[in-house]
Amino acid sequence: MAITKAKLFEPNQKRTAELMKALGHPARIAIIELLAERNTCICGDITDELPLAQSTVSQHLKALKTAGIIKGEIDGVRVCYCLDEKGIKEIEELFSPLVQNLTTAIKNNCC
Amino acid sequence: MAITKAKLFEPNQKRTAELMKALGHPARIAIIELLAERNTCICGDITDELPLAQSTVSQHLKALKTAGIIKGEIDGVRVCYCLDEKGIKEIEELFSPLVQNLTTAIKNNCC
DNA sequence: TATATTAATCGTAAATTTACGATAATCAAT
DNA sequence: ATTGATTATCGTAAATTTACGATTAATATA
Numbered sequence: 001m002a003i004t005k006a007k008l009f010e011p012n013q014k015r016t017a018e019l020m021k022a023l024g025h026p027a028r029i030a031i032i033e034l035l036a037e038r039n040t041c042i043c044g045d046i047t048d049e050l051p052l053a054q055s056t057v058s059q060h061l062k063a064l065k066t067a068g069i070i071k072g073e074i075d076g077v078r079v080c081y082c083l084d085e086k087g088i089k090e091i092e093e094l095f096s097p098l099v100q101n102l103t104t105a106i107k108n109n110c111c
Numbered sequence: 112m113a114i115t116k117a118k119l120f121e122p123n124q125k126r127t128a129e130l131m132k133a134l135g136h137p138a139r140i141a142i143i144e145l146l147a148e149r150n151t152c153i154c155g156d157i158t159d160e161l162p163l164a165q166s167t168v169s170q171h172l173k174a175l176k177t178a179g180i181i182k183g184e185i186d187g188v189r190v191c192y193c194l195d196e197k198g199i200k201e202i203e204e205l206f207s208p209l210v211q212n213l214t215t216a217i218k219n220n221c222c
Numbered sequence: 223t224a225t226a227t228t229a230a231t232c233g234t235a236a237a238t239t240t241a242c243g244a245t246a247a248t249c250a251a252t
Numbered sequence: 253a254t255t256g257a258t259t260a261t262c263g264t265a266a267a268t269t270t271a272c273g274a275t276t277a278a279t280a281t282a
Binding site: 170187 | 256257258259260261262
């Protein structure tokens, strides 16, 4: 039982995991791809594009919103969803170095 | 209730989500960073580096292994863990375009 | 004003995740 | 052969996730 063992997880690790987790469902991947595809906000015909009930899609939207990846703006009866610039920037800033790190590490792998 | 609604999730979306989900926990982020950091395989003193019980760490290792991100090789009493080249390649090939896609999409965002 | 539309929330069920201690299995060393 | 070390698995509890239908709240339209 070497070293400290008390090393709690670092903020970066926790935030990275949080973002990954938010993207850890095909429906939520589909949603952000949809939002990226149409360069205008789409007002919840997202439901029509997914093989899921309206309430379920709403839940997934909430998950993405809570993670800071998308944001929704009320527009009359409808709600306008789009990618949240700040969250996407965070994804870029956290994921890219990680992937890079892993990719270079692989090259010096012993097995 | 417009359009089709029958569009099941695409394989890429499912696989991306699967990988994201596997990385959706700070302990598992910590583990892969640890494996990347030491450019040699490490024989499971991973437990000592994490604030978690041995059985819990073993579970997380299993999750990463099942997702194809790491692999473990038995070496006597110990088990040698390292990043799985194929999985890392997949991460690179799936995550990078997605992040790129989101990043460029943000620029034409309406909100 | 009454009705229809949109989307969130509630209630709920089933499945999965996370965590732990205890145990088992495997190998190394004595 | 016995003992010790390492790691997976089992059993289990608590929490979270995923999904749905039903309901509610808010707004637009007839």
